[in-house]
Amino acid sequence: MEGFGPTFGFYAMSALTLVSAGGVMLSRNLLHAVLFLIVTFIGVAGFYILLSAEFIALAQIIIYVGAISVLVLFAVLLTPRAGRDNGETKMALPGIFLAVCLAAVLAFVINDTNWATVATSPELTASSLGEALLDAWALPFEMASVLLTAALVGAIMLVRTPEEEAEDALR
């Protein structure tokens, strides 16, 4: 990946993604954390575009920014004001230490490995992804739909109120 554009894009996106991911970690207000998370998602979508995966990038924006973050926002709004702090547990320091250690190990591995890369990247379009999904990965694709249905039903069942359950029992 040569040239000013991709380089600039990469560093801009890295800064955006990592700074806002740090914001998720550091912000005291849970709603601010969610907003930082959304910015992180957009930054990740930017990476996908840099890697010429437009379809995945737009799916990322539709699903993560349009749906998942809205879900999280809903969950935050449904908890009372007292539950909206974003503090750390007692185990925060060990956790952060573990994460830093892992980062060091990963960085070492990434630098040390001699990656075999292709000179020209393959052209991957939305239609080739569609063909792959319905051809090589047909079974996982169907299973994903089953999973989504199960998640839908499960989510509805989990948040049902006792009154609603009583109503259904009477039927």
Place this chain on the structure above:
Amino acid sequence: MSSLVTSNWYDIRDLSNISRDILEGLANVLPHGVVYVLAPVLGFIATFILVVLPSQLIVGVYGERKIIGRVQSRFGPNRVGPFGLVQPIADSIKLMQKEALTPKYADRAIMWLAPIIFVAPCVMLFAVIPFGPRMILANIPVALLYFVAVSSMPVLAAFMAGWSANNKYSLFGAIRIISMAVSYEVPLVLGLLGIVLFTQTLSLQDMVEWQRHYHIWLIAAEPVAFVLYFIGVGVELNRTPTDIAEAESEIVAGYLTEYSGMKWGLFYGMDIGYALAAAAFGSTVFLGGWSMFGLDHWVPPWMIIIGKTHLFYFLFIWTRGTLPRLRIDQLMSFAWKFMLPVALFNLLVIATERMIWVQNDLADGIVYVFAAVNIVLALAALVFWSRFLGYRPENTPKKPRMVREAGGYVPLPTGKETR
């Protein structure tokens, strides 16, 4: 792509000739590479100046106010300038002079950010609209997805605006707008998926070409998708009858309650901008875009698409001027109980038709048969499904009962009148 326009710079049927000639001229003068940075900037500014700004000011603000005025049997703006045409400019000058207040306990950073985040995607949406055979800023192959993705951004901006103001009415508006947007994105995308099945492309330019090739508009081929799009986009744009998030008579102004001055002006202006973008997208996908059954050989295509956009926008104004507003729970149940099943049914029908078409290798004319079938099925689905859900307009009494003498009880009628 298309060979109908010449590449002479004076051929105004394709304005991209002019910009290309300008850029080529500049490339001879300027150092290498600068022109590539300049090109998108220039294209961006050109799109904005040529399309967005005049549409917004003249058609969006002035036209909307004038048409709503006529609907309400009054004149609309007629004082500032000839026929009141300068009214939008006067309004914006007034807005800029006003103080942009921020409440004491508001979340200042987010409240300041929200209008900016609201504005940016609006201009981005126009980038993928084809205004002519080559007049398109970014002919990306997944333009349809791009449109859906970018149009989900302003909802978040509206949420930020509503939440940060620390006002109960604003919070109501914020909660309402995100719940509405999440509910209506589903049938809207399902409707558009049917279009993709038929046209076999996600690119808007290719869709226009498809409609030119088969000499049919997709509104005729897939009427259900059009209805789903119109309603769904109306909900996301907060246009009456679904302007629940800023319901003036209930929650004052929803998420905009605490905004004033030019910050409010940005929201207001961009509301119209989004409506125009949605209209442009709708007329590209459903109304044939810049093509017009051969008329595009004689009339500049960008004129056709802008005309169609304004026609589509007129629909928004019309509904805004005439219909009352739904309640939030009614809107939600309409999305999940009515629109979603109809969208799924529509998708099934379209997929079946597509399969028949491909497997039997039918001629192009079959599209007209499919269109007829789809229109009939759309009407049938509308009637059948609404009756199934318990829609009984004949049970609503249209006249009160009449009595001649005062005094005493009149027992309530039993049974059918109550719904």
Place this chain on the structure above:
Amino acid sequence: MSIGIEHFLIVGAILFCIGLAVALSKRNAIGVLMGVELMLNAVNITLITFSHFAVSDRPIAGHAFVAFSITVAAAEAAVALALAMSVYKNRETVDVDRINLLKS
């Protein structure tokens, strides 16, 4: 200056570790969920990076995997939030330190 596979992988690794730190350290169940989402995103970046750069006879596999991953993440977010709601309904807290039913 050129951007290679390592650059993207490093960003993915850092993002993953930030996500891990968030998931391990946050007290709020929704905060933990956000950390998990960050980790998933980091993994997706890595997958797309490999799909773009690595030598493979079927490079689309990375994209397909990410498509599944996003699907699963959506389902996971819905269920996790429903769980958080449900826990909150019964215990009136989303503090993961205080959800200790198994402790006597």
Place this chain on the structure above:
Amino acid sequence: MSSGGIKTEPFILNIGPQHPSTHGVFRVKATVDGERVIDAEMVMGYLHRSMEKLAEERTYTQNIPFTDRTDYLSSMSNNLGYCLAVERLAGVDVPARGNAIRVIMAEFQRLSSHSMAIGTFVNDTGAWQTPVMWSLREREYILDLFEMTSGARLTCNYMRIGGVSFDLPKEFEPAARKVLARLKPYLDEMEGMLTENEIFIVRTRNVGVLPQELAINSSASGPMLRGSGVPWDIRKAEPYCGYEKYDFEIPIGYQGDSFDRFLVRLEEMRQSVKIIEQALDGLPGGPHSTQVPLAIRPPKGEVYGRVESPRGELGYYLVSDEGPSPYRFHIRPPALINLSALRAMTVGGTIADAIVVLGSIDIVLGEVDR
């Protein structure tokens, strides 16, 4: 957004005193749980001008303009109610022509007030200003008639003790017939636009139901009471100004929801048109007013005079001590008493419903707070 099992803290939403759809300075302190209203407390008095006390310092004739300013959307009916009460107290007879003119004016006032009520009601359901503009347009023609006869458009101050202040001008009758001819298609249009409008129906059907018993117990009156299916109309029950001579019917609703109240108002407008036509056809000659002394001193006693104002039973309770001004002057304001059932109608509905209910009551804050 119901939150059944989740323990949420309900919060208090102040609807008003500054709010687009409280029709003035009225405040509902609503306790809401999400979108649902679980309690509503009314706070009023922001517009209190102490009219009843002030009236005790002025002569009976000087009090007539006060009544204009209570319910400023139906000044003619208010004048009429007060004048009837004073006439009954002092034993003054009104000539036939005066009575007919009073009926015409009161019914025109009902038309203008109901037109406004329907317009603002539909506005509260969210139609973006269009119905209220249409209503205002029709109302303007009626106000022109008022200007023609009394010189004022809104606060007419037209009725006098013993009749009306001026006779009708020559050009009144053709103008009035023209207005009526205009109104009939307008009413059909309004009915077609709204009773066929599915969104309007779902917003108002079964919203704010006021059962018959509750309507009677809360002493609601006017379209509120009739919407609940109780055929009660002062014009029929205790006719004044010769209402017994006119042929008209009372519309009543089915179950007392907001839609029924709307239907009743719309039909009452038709009936008003009918009454005015009859009154114009049989307009008697003669004097328009009996002469009474300007500083009238009614004999000692008390009286309660009531009329059917557009909002319901408007009563005036007067006590005389043979002085030039009333010893006690009390108004029974229909809007205030209709409003008292607001809590029962809004609790359990959503915020949007509460606004619709408030619109369907058709309050005028000048009358509620006096």
